[in-house]
Amino acid sequence: xxxxxxxxxxxxxxxxxxxxxxxxxxxxxxxxxxxxxxxxxxxxxxxxxxxxxxxxxxxxxxxxxxxxxxxxxxxxxxxxxxxxxxxxxxxxxxxxxxxxxxxxxxxxxxxxxxxxxxxxxxxxxxxxxxxxxxxxxxxxxxxxxxxxxxxxxxxxxxxxxxxxxxxxxxxxxxxxxxxxxxxxxxxxxxxxxxxxxxxxxxxxxxxxxxxxxxxxxxxxxxxxxxxxxxxxxxxxxxxxxxxxxxxxxxxxxxxxxxxxxxxxxxxxxxxxxxxxxxxxxxxxxxxxxxxxxxxxxxxxxxxxxxxxxxxxxxxxxxxxxxxxxxxxxxxxxxxxxxxxxxxxxxxxxxxxxxxxxxxxxxxxxxxxxxxxxxxxxxxxxxxxxxxxxxxxxxxxxxxxxxxxxxxxxxxxxxxxxxxxxxxxxxxxxxxxxxxxxxxxxxxxxxxxxxxxxxxxxxxxxxxxxxxxxxxxxxxxx
Numbered sequence: 001x002x003x004x005x006x007x008x009x010x011x012x013x014x015x016x017x018x019x020x021x022x023x024x025x026x027x028x029x030x031x032x033x034x035x036x037x038x039x040x041x042x043x044x045x046x047x048x049x050x051x052x053x054x055x056x057x058x059x060x061x062x063x064x065x066x067x068x069x070x071x072x073x074x075x076x077x078x079x080x081x082x083x084x085x086x087x088x089x090x091x092x093x094x095x096x097x098x099x100x101x102x103x104x105x106x107x108x109x110x111x112x113x114x115x116x117x118x119x120x121x122x123x124x125x126x127x128x129x130x131x132x133x134x135x136x137x138x139x140x141x142x143x144x145x146x147x148x149x150x151x152x153x154x155x156x157x158x159x160x161x162x163x164x165x166x167x168x169x170x171x172x173x174x175x176x177x178x179x180x181x182x183x184x185x186x187x188x189x190x191x192x193x194x195x196x197x198x199x200x201x202x203x204x205x206x207x208x209x210x211x212x213x214x215x216x217x218x219x220x221x222x223x224x225x226x227x228x229x230x231x232x233x234x235x236x237x238x239x240x241x242x243x244x245x246x247x248x249x250x251x252x253x254x255x256x257x258x259x260x261x262x263x264x265x266x267x268x269x270x271x272x273x274x275x276x277x278x279x280x281x282x283x284x285x286x287x288x289x290x291x292x293x294x295x296x297x298x299x300x301x302x303x304x305x306x307x308x309x310x311x312x313x314x315x316x317x318x319x320x321x322x323x324x325x326x327x328x329x330x331x332x333x334x335x336x337x338x339x340x341x342x343x344x345x346x347x348x349x350x351x352x353x354x355x356x357x358x359x360x361x362x363x364x365x366x367x368x369x370x371x372x373x374x375x376x377x378x379x380x381x382x383x384x385x386x387x388x389x390x391x392x393x394x395x396x397x398x399x400x401x402x403x404x405x406x407x408x409x410x411x412x413x414x415x416x417x418x419x420x421x422x423x424x425x426x427x428x429x430x431x432x433x434x435x436x437x438x439x440x441x442x443x444x445x446x447x448x449x450x451x452x453x454x455x456x457x458x459x460x461x462x463x464x465x466x467x468x469x470x471x472x473x474x475x476x477x
Contacts, residue, residue, distance in 0.1 A: 017210075021208055021209055021210040022210050023140055023141040023149055023209065023210075023212075024145070024148075024149065024152070026136065026141075026149075027137060027148075027149035027150075027153045028156065030133050030137050031152055031155065031156020032156055032159075032195075033093065033129075033133065033196050033200050034153060034157030035158075035159040036093070036160060036194075036195045036199065037092070037160075038096070038126065038129070038160075039157045039159065039160020039161055039164070040160045040161075040164050040193050041096060041100075043164035043165055043168070044100070044103065044189070057112060057115070057407075058103075058115075059260070059406040059407035060403070061116055061118075061119035062403040063403045063404050064123060065099075065122050065126060066123070066403060067123070068120065068124055069126050069130065069393070069399075069400075070396045071393075073127045073130060073131050073389050073393040074131075074386075074389040074390065075127075075389075076088050076127055076128040076132060077135065077386050077388060077389025078226065078230060078233055078389070079226075080131070080135065080385055081221070081229050081386070082229060084205055085132045086136075086200070086205055088128045088131070088132035089128070089129060089132040089133055089200045089203060090200040090201060091125065091129075092125045092129025092130075092132055092133070093125065093129065093200050094125050094197065095121035095122045095124055096121075096126070096193050097190055097194060098117065099122035100186055100189050101114075101118065101190055102114040102115040102119075103118070103186050104183055104187060107183045126396075127396075130392045130395075130396070131385065131388045131389045134371060135384055135385035136203070137150050137371065138371050138372075138384050138388070139381030139382075140206065140217050141211075142211050142212055143375075145295060146372060147290070148295050149291075150371050150372055150375075151287045151288050151289075151290055151291020151368050154287040154367055154368060155283075155284040155287035155288050156284075158281075158287065160280075161276060161279075161280030162277060162280040162284065164189055165274075165276040165277035167185065168276070169273045169274060206381060218379055218381065220382055221382060229382075229386070233389065233390075236386050236387050236390050240437070241434055241437050242374075242377075243430075244431070245370065245374060245430075245431070246391060247394075247426065247427030247430045247431060248370055248427055248431040249391040249392065249394040249398070250395065250397055250398035250427065251423050251427045252366065252370065252395055252398065254398050254401070254419075254420050254423050255402070255420040255424075257402040257403050257405065258406065258417050258420050261406055261416060262327075262413055265413060266330070266338050267337075268337055271338055271339050290308075290365045290368035290369060291368055291372075301376060301441070302438055305373055305438035306436065306438070309369065309431065309435040312365060312366055320421050320424070324418075327413060328414065331414050373435065373438060374388070376439065377437075
């Protein structure tokens with residue numbers, strides 16, 4: 001029997017509403033926001049030094065951006081727990097456009113003061129966007145779909161690099177010499193970045209979120225004040241698992257500066273653009289595969305955490321060794337300008353793709369693993385937000401220091417590379433310890449088909465949000 005029109009329309013609207021407020025759609029929105037903001041920023045860095053012929057000025061202004069993020073990312077997490085992470089993300093979309101516009105002006109007229117101004121606005125916006133988007137991506141989804149939601153967010157962020165580098169490739173296809181990219185490229189990228197603000201306004205607040213388990217995200221403080229959030233933030237530094245992950249976040253982006261200088265030194269404009277396109281595609285695929293693997297219900301959570309890290313560590317070591325060998329050979333005998341028609345293009349791009357996607361992989365395979373691992377330590381969304389503030393501040397510190405090294409003209413590419421290698425391995429013991437601390441299930445974590453699907457004889461009875469918060473809080477005190 002056919003349903004009346006009113007009932008049919010109501011059912012359709014209900015389905016649309018559930019999809020719009022659902023966790024997967026929130027992940028898609030976050031990914032599209034990331035695509036328009038840091039995705040475009042990363043696309044320019046994948047070209048080498050923001051598309052400029054000389055990397056040193058751009059590296060220096062990037063130091064300004066990341067130093068601001070070191071100090072203001074924690075503040076964004078605290079304020080976000082008070083006013084809502086959605087509004088922190090909205091603010092985070094406002095400052096990237098001036099930076100891209102400044103790159104355009106600097107490319108045409110050498111207006112470096114505007115570049116510094118853009119670095120400041122980008123720093124404040126990124127300080128809000130980085131912890132805000134991460135807190136939503138990790139804290140809002142059901143446990144069973146956390147890996148998938150994180151991977152969607154990060155993979156769609158690569159869409160920015162894919163589209164941007166495709167546009168850049170069309171514009172710069174005849175640039176078979178080293179140097180800066182065509183200035184018109186920046187205008188296209190600025191237009192894309194302007195879409196970030198309206199997209200951020202579509203995000204759902206946690207009280208309107210629709211999850212498959214029928215619950216809302218749990219919060220440790222239902223009426224947060226600045227004082228309570230500040231105390232809760234400082235308490236994160238007493239948590240062993242958070243402290244152990246700080247080195248991983250510090251080193252996750254360290255090698256990006258070396259790769260930018262590497263591309264600017266050896267590759268022609270169109271070769272840099274093609275390389276950026278290839279690594280963006282590889283990165284997106286890496287994100288999705290990592291999310292699928294970490295949400296697989298056939299393995300214990302502890303097994304996934306540990307063996308994923310061991311595999312990545314072995315792969316990183318292989319790529320590091322290869323990168324050092326090639327860099328040493330090229331330092332002794334320069335390959336000259338590498339174009340896609342050059343015999344050495346394949347080896348050079350392979351190094352770049354593997355290094356950026358499999359070693360400095362904070363937003364790809366290791367990125368998914370790091371965020372997923374952090375999410376296994378907490379039940380409450382506001383606690384996740386505060387720990388994100390700590391870790392993304394550490395990530396910014398690593399980026400600031402690496403760009404500071406990369407901005408020194410007297411520092412050779414081999415020096416940049418060796419520093420990156422040493423810093424990475426200094427953080428390995430702490431990251432390994434953190435992987436060993438992952439549990440199959442947290443106290444207070446709900447069971448059932450929409451949790452994480454693990455049934456190893458240790459599942460507690462299903463609890464309310466209030467019970468989850470109470471138990472989770474007690475486990476940390």
